[in-house]
Amino acid sequence: NAGVTQTPKFRVLKTGQSMTLLCAQDMNHEYMYWYRQDPGMGLRLIHYSVGEGTTAKGEVPDGYNVSRLKKQNFLLGLESAAPSQTSVYFCASRRSDTQYFGPGTRLTVL
Amino acid sequence: AQTVTQSQPEMSVQEAETVTLSCTYDTSESDYYLFWYKQPPSRQMILVIRQEAYKQQNATENRFSVNFQKAAKSFSLKISDSQLGDAAMYFCAYRSAIGNEKLTFGTGTRLTIIP
Numbered sequence: 001n002a003g004v005t006q007t008p009k010f011r012v013l014k015t016g017q018s019m020t021l022l023c024a025q026d027m028n029h030e031y032m033y034w035y036r037q038d039p040g041m042g043l044r045l046i047h048y049s050v051g052e053g054t055t056a057k058g059e060v061p062d063g064y065n066v067s068r069l070k071k072q073n074f075l076l077g078l079e080s081a082a083p084s085q086t087s088v089y090f091c092a093s094r095r096s097d098t099q100y101f102g103p104g105t106r107l108t109v110l
Numbered sequence: 111a112q113t114v115t116q117s118q119p120e121m122s123v124q125e126a127e128t129v130t131l132s133c134t135y136d137t138s139e140s141d142y143y144l145f146w147y148k149q150p151p152s153r154q155m156i157l158v159i160r161q162e163a164y165k166q167q168n169a170t171e172n173r174f175s176v177n178f179q180k181a182a183k184s185f186s187l188k189i190s191d192s193q194l195g196d197a198a199m200y201f202c203a204y205r206s207a208i209g210n211e212k213l214t215f216g217t218g219t220r221l222t223i224i225p
Contacts, residue, residue, distance in 0.1 A: 043155075
């Protein structure tokens with residue numbers, strides 16, 4: 001049981017490039033989330049999904065897109081990366097009232 | 111909108127001693143959940159303890175316990191017998207019990223353990 005995993009762990013992009021972050025969970029959870037963490041701040045919700053085929057906007061959705069084609073996977077896409085998207089990205093899945101987090105992806109946009 | 115405030119950016123404690131981390135929150139709701147998460151240098155967010163607002167009894171997990179004061183909207187974390195492995199950032203978080211998927215985090219408290 002790996003829990004929540006994220007790929008990749010680190011990535012450096014140039015402004016304007018695109019990329020996709022992959023989140024996978026093997027706990028059969030319906031709910032999944034993408035957060036970003038910036039220095040001096042707590043995590044902020046980007047997008048979330050309440051089940052396969054569904055997505056919804058969170059607190060800071062601009063510049064990101066998501067897809068949940070399979071229950072176990074939740075993808076976060078950046079179509080045209082900007083330096084303001086330099087951050088650590090966390091995926092989480094939820095059972096009952098508790099969220100379980102992945103190890104994070106550190107993204108730097110130059 | 112709900113807000114979570116952690117007024118102590120940094121705390122330190124001697125190994126084996128007890129330390130209390132503060133958290134206050136603002137909400138108009140009566141039913142919600144509160145959490146403490148630990149983030150060590152590995153960056154992994156680890157759930158430490160959770161509290162359901164409708165339960166008056168304070169949650170306890172081994173050396174970790176909370177002091178939940180619903181009327182005061184306060185949710186502090188007490189770590190007893192502090193260990194070197196407790197060194198981390200600690201985040202307080204709030205989630206509504208109904209509908210809203212958002213988990214609102216405080217800005218964190220960095221805890222240092224002094225050997």
